[in-house]
Amino acid sequence: MEQRPSPEDESSESQNPVYIRLRAVVAAAHFHGINLDVRDFAAEKGEKFPSPATLARWVRAQGGVAKGMRLRWSYLIRLGNTPPVVLMFKDGSAGLMVGTDPARGIVWLRDPLKGEGDPPVPVDQLRLAQVWNGDVLLIKRRRDESEAEARFDLLWFVKLVLREKRGLRDVIFSSMVLSILQIFPALIVMQVIDRVVNYHSMATLVSLTGFVVILSVYEVLLSYGRQELSLVVSTRLDARISLHAFNRLLSLPLEFYERQQSGEILGRFSAVFRVRDFMTGQLLNTMLDLFVLFVVMPVLFYMSPTMAWLTLAAAGAIGLIVVIMLPAVSRVAGQQIRTEMRRNATLYETVAGIRTVKTLALENTRRTEWDERTADVVQWRLASGRMSNWINTFVSPLNMFINRGIILVGAYLILTGSDSMQGGALMAFMMLGGRVASPLVSLARLMETVNEVTVSLNEAGMVLNQPTETKALTTGMRPKIKGALSFTNVNFTYPGSANKALIDINFSVPAGTMLGLVGRSGSGKSTITRLLQGVSRNYEGYLRLDGIDLREINLHHLRRSFGVVLQDNFLFRGTIQDNITAGRPGYTIDDVVRAARLAGAEEFIERMPAGYETWIEEGSTNISGGQRQRLAIARAVISDPKLMILDEATSALDPESEALVNANLQRIGKGRTMVIVSHRLSSLVDCDKIAVMDHGELVDIAPHEVLLERCEIYRTLWLQQNRHINPGASRGGDEDRADEDGGPSEQGRLPGGENK
Numbered sequence: 244m245e246q247r248p249s250p251e252d253e254s255s256e257s258q259n260p261v262y263i264r265l266r267a268v269v270a271a272a273h274f275h276g277i278n279l280d281v282r283d284f285a286a287e288k289g290e291k292f293p294s295p296a297t298l299a300r301w302v303r304a305q306g307g308v309a310k311g312m313r314l315r316w317s318y319l320i321r322l323g324n325t326p327p328v329v330l331m332f333k334d335g336s337a338g339l340m341v342g343t344d345p346a347r348g349i350v351w352l353r354d355p356l357k358g359e360g361d362p363p364v365p366v367d368q369l370r371l372a373q374v375w376n377g378d379v380l381l382i383k384r385r386r387d388e389s390e391a392e393a394r395f396d397l398l399w400f401v402k403l404v405l406r407e408k409r410g411l412r413d414v415i416f417s418s419m420v421l422s423i424l425q426i427f428p429a430l431i432v433m434q435v436i437d438r439v440v441n442y443h444s445m446a447t448l449v450s451l452t453g454f455v456v457i458l459s460v461y462e463v464l465l466s467y468g469r470q471e472l473s474l475v476v477s478t479r480l481d482a483r484i485s486l487h488a489f490n491r492l493l494s495l496p497l498e499f500y501e502r503q504q505s506g507e508i509l510g511r512f513s514a515v516f517r518v519r520d521f522m523t524g525q526l527l528n529t530m531l532d533l534f535v536l537f538v539v540m541p542v543l544f545y546m547s548p549t550m551a552w553l554t555l556a557a558a559g560a561i562g563l564i565v566v567i568m569l570p571a572v573s574r575v576a577g578q579q580i581r582t583e584m585r586r587n588a589t590l591y592e593t594v595a596g597i598r599t600v601k602t603l604a605l606e607n608t609r610r611t612e613w614d615e616r617t618a619d620v621v622q623w624r625l626a627s628g629r630m631s632n633w634i635n636t637f638v639s640p641l642n643m644f645i646n647r648g649i650i651l652v653g654a655y656l657i658l659t660g661s662d663s664m665q666g667g668a669l670m671a672f673m674m675l676g677g678r679v680a681s682p683l684v685s686l687a688r689l690m691e692t693v694n695e696v697t698v699s700l701n702e703a704g705m706v707l708n709q710p711t712e713t714k715a716l717t718t719g720m721r722p723k724i725k726g727a728l729s730f731t732n733v734n735f736t737y738p739g740s741a742n743k744a745l746i747d748i749n750f751s752v753p754a755g756t757m758l759g760l761v762g763r764s765g766s767g768k769s770t771i772t773r774l775l776q777g778v779s780r781n782y783e784g785y786l787r788l789d790g791i792d793l794r795e796i797n798l799h800h801l802r803r804s805f806g807v808v809l810q811d812n813f814l815f816r817g818t819i820q821d822n823i824t825a826g827r828p829g830y831t832i833d834d835v836v837r838a839a840r841l842a843g844a845e846e847f848i849e850r851m852p853a854g855y856e857t858w859i860e861e862g863s864t865n866i867s868g869g870q871r872q873r874l875a876i877a878r879a880v881i882s883d884p885k886l887m888i889l890d891e892a893t894s895a896l897d898p899e900s901e902a903l904v905n906a907n908l909q910r911i912g913k914g915r916t917m918v919i920v921s922h923r924l925s926s927l928v929d930c931d932k933i934a935v936m937d938h939g940e941l942v943d944i945a946p947h948e949v950l951l952e953r954c955e956i957y958r959t960l961w962l963q964q965n966r967h968i969n970p971g972a973s974r975g976g977d978e979d980r981a982d983e984d985g986g987p988s989e990q991g992r993l994p995g996g997e998n999k
């Protein structure tokens with residue numbers, strides 16, 4: 244819908260060439276019903292102006308098809324009445340070409356910053372050449388909507404491989420020529436033995452030598468070329484597969500990740516790479532080798548039908564063995580892969596939860612689990628090794644027969660005079676016969692792996708074929724959000740759960756409200772915030788943002804409109820500044836400092852030796868819990884969201900930083916709707932309204948004083964908490980506690996209540 248940034252952005256940005264370029268792309272995409280948001284664009288490092296390739300990636304990520312290319316005027320003008328084409332200008336901005344008129348020699352350009360109704364202006368070749376650098380970006384709607392959503396199965400892989408038409412064609416062609424060239428050495432041997440040695444013909448030898456040299460040169464060059472080509476094809480496939488798989492992973496809803504163990508997800512995901520290795524390595528090579536068969540077999544039949552049939556029979560027997568063993572092989576291979584995945588899950592869990600493992604002294608339990616899983620792995624690996632050893636054992640005599648035995652048969656045939664072959668032909672046959680066996684043997688190997696791959700594919704499919712959020716992420720409205728919230732008869736049950744987490748929630752607050760959420764642990768406070776962010780989307784009833792049904796709003800847009808701070812926030816490895824911007828483009832150090840100040844983090848950051856450049860280690864071990872929390876708040880406020888959610892955000896803070904954040908809360912809340920979940924009521928007294936939750940129901944919603952008067956649950960909670968100024972008293976029963984293991988926060992809890 245409406246995607247124009249606010250007018251004040253417009254005036255300051257409209258001079259910026261990059262902004263104009265982005266807006267041209269937005270307009271061109273809009274023509275195809277693809278809604279882009281300039282804020283989604285991630286600039287490429289080192290690029291002064293976004294290149295067509297970077298822009299194309301942006302469009303593709305949002306569900307369109309885009310291609311950057313360099314065009315000459317003569318081509319451009321022949322495009323005729325096209326959908327809008329983005330022309331890159333030399334100054335870094337861009338124009339929008341909406342049509343051409345070859346007869347008059349002009350193209351029609353429209354101002355990217357004006358609406359679709361704005362009349363286009365005619366531009367001729369000379370004038371365009373002054374501004375246009377020759378690059379264009381063509382945008383299309385994706386024909387096959389489901390491509391990004393395509394199921395992850397063998398068919399998908401095959402389609403992907405077939406898409407590399409040109410590369411494949413070249414590889415196939417060179418392989419065929421190579422196969423044909425491979426016949427010649429055998430034929431030459433035949434000639435050397437039969438003509439040169441038998442008849443002592445020096446002249447033949449000389450001409451044969453020349454022939455051999457030329458042939459060898461060809462063969463060397465060609466196999467170099469083929470290797471190079473297949474390398475290109477396979478790395479391209481590789482990149483495509485990785486990209487697609489990772490995109491799928493990112494577009495899975497959060498709920499999926501919550502239901503599954505991370506270790507398992509990782510294990511299954513990495514199965515993709517096993518499939519990839521297979522498709523781009525073994526499969527491709529074997530298929531190419533198989534060509535040899537088609538070329539060599541006729542020659543063999545030409546030289547000696549009897550021996551050719553024998554060779555074929557032996558080769559057939561190899562195939563038969565493989566087919567017979569296949570079911571057993573597939574069972575074992577499948578087991579082996581699954582046990583390995585299970586063991587990897589244990590590994591991952593242990594590393595990820597090492598803090599808990601160490602503090603609870605769980606090393607032995609973990610070790611036992613690892614031992615058991617390793618034993619499984621060992622057992623199945625042994626079984627599958629044995630299986631392939633058996634196959635080898637059965638196959639190798641046949642292979643030997645093709646390679647060596649056949650010469651004995653041939654000699655016998657010559658001796659008994661039942662074949663008209665000569666000695667040279669015999670040698671040649673032996674050489675070529677070997678070429679028949681080896682692709683067949685590798686085909687057998689291939690069959691073994693096919694099963695492994697099928698298992699891997701299924702495992703990967705369990706993760707990647709889950710329903711994604713892609714549709715909600717790329718479609719829907721992008722309204723300008725003010726922040727009025729309303730819940731109408733909202734009911735929600737977590738998937739797989741028996742009890743409702745939310746029961747008939749009804750309330751609404753105007754934009755700019757500071758809303759507190761209180762209630763016992765498990766009463767549904769976090770669930771409310773999750774519904775708001777579109778994390779859980781299968782609720783009943785209506786949830787409206789500024790009167791618009793939440794389901795109609797583009798999910799990216801929705802989530803970006805929220806600044807969210809949770810109790811435990813993940814900081815990425817990088818500097819403090821990186822963590823506050825979180826890699827989002829377009830923030831200057833001034834923005835970072837402003838956000839840090841708002842979050843009450845400025846003062847501690849500046850005390851650090853490297854200031855905003857201080858490096859944060861994995862697991863943020865080098866800063867305290869309170870500092871981490873304030874960084875998280877800074878990270879949330881930097882984008883100036885119209886809605887903020889703080890879910891137990893200050894629960895883990897020491898009293899000093901809590902006081903700092905609370906003091907800033909009013910300032911942070913200016914011009915935004917805030918939803919603050921806290922079990923410490925004292926930090927919510929200043930809220931415009933406080934919603935009291937109990938067992939998934941909304942008990943009451945009113946300001947602090949009113950609640951104190953009329954809401955029993957609230958009064959009880961309030962009294963419980965304010966009694967513990969006296970350290971002997973109990974601390975509010977089953978309310979949730981911070982799981983922080985940092986010392987200061989625990990000690991800070993009690994005095995924290997006194998702050999107000």
Ligand SMILES: Nc1ncnc2c1ncn2[C@@H]1O[C@H](COP(=O)(O)OP(=O)(O)O)[C@@H](O)[C@H]1O
Nearest residue numbers: 501737740744763764765766767768769770771
């Ligand atoms: N991801 C989840 N899957 C299933 N049930 C959940 C999930 N998250 C929360 N619940 C359940 O929903 C109810 C409300 O939880 P929550 O909103 O997190 O409570 P609060 O934030 O008030 O402590 C609880 O009974 C909890 O067990």
Ligand SMILES: [Mg+2]
Nearest residue numbers: 768769770890
């Ligand atoms: Mg909660």
